[in-house]
Amino acid sequence: MELFALSDVPEVREGDDLAAIVEDRVDLRADDVLCVASTVVSKADGRTVNLDDVTAGDRARAIAERLEAITGEAKDPRFAQVVLEESNDLVMEAPFILSETRFGHITVNAGIDRSNVPEADLLLLPEDPTGSAERLHEELGVPVVVTDTCGRPFRHGQRGVAIGWAGMPASRDWRGETDRDGRELGVTVESVVDELAAASNLLAGEGDGGTPFVVVREFDFGDHGGSDNLFREYDDDLIRQALQAWEFPG
Structure with missing residues (x-):
């Protein structure tokens, strides 16, 4: 081929x-x-998201705080919130977020991307x-x-x-x-x-x-x-x- x-x-x-x-x-x-x-x-x-439009909940803030303590790097709880919203379930919360997407794929951070997104902060995976x-x-x-x-x-x-x-x-x-x-x-x-x-x-x-x-x-x-x-x-x-x-x- x-x-x-x-x-x-x-x-x-x-x-x-x-x-x-x-x-x-x-x-x-x-x-x-x-x-x-x-x-x-x-x-x-x-399927784009601007972080200014996201409000982090308690669980997202807790996840971000734990990841920051583990890695020594600042973690945005709003990003964790978007991951939660795009996930059916979290397989792991540390030392990184491994999640099941709503269509069944298991991947890091629900597959959310920051690259090649010129007009937004985040690009989500397709919904279906x-x-x-x-x-x-x-x-x-x-x-x-x-x-x-x-x-x-x-x-x-x-x-x-x-x-x-x-x-x-x-x-x-x-x-x-x-x-x-x-x-x-x-x-x-x-x-x-x-x-x-x-x-x-x-x-x-x-x-x-x-x-x-x-x-x-x-x-x-x-x-x-x-x-x-x-x-x-x-x-x-x-x-x-x-x-x-x-x-x-x-």
Whole structure:
């Protein structure tokens, strides 16, 4: 397969038509998948916040005070308040905030970004990334993956992940198929949308490149079963349960 980023993309603002921006720059084919950085989805949806408009509650102030004591750096309780408002649940409050977003993604600070937000203090993740992907899929006629970057347990560095998708399953299910020696696979479910998101992030980048749209051409899902299960349910998430039972010693 081939990947390429769309060039000359303007600064996206609230109300902009993302499908039109894409169509002005590429003739999409039936075998394409469009990967879209969540930042432009959020900007088009007006998901920005100015801290002057936020009033911190008691819990937010307590979290900020504890984090400031741990890190020795000033922490704005209004930022903690926005994280709380964007979260279903906090997995950890220290030494950093790890939260479950309202659509099920677990990430630091509810995925709130301070970078590349020229007209506000904060950029929130899309309210419904899969809903946004579905609208773009209907308008463009190709599968769409909405991507974000986040860290990984046990490893340094961030990588691209899918937070919303439409027009294709999230995963390829290899269970029931066989390896080269004829042994039946019993547990392998491949998160294809995460792999496409990570590949697209190599081109989209993290800084000032201005390339939030990446086309994946000639990707073949193959003759496999598909699944849309991506975010683990709480009862099936042993790591999350362990983290919530753990208390940071600081």
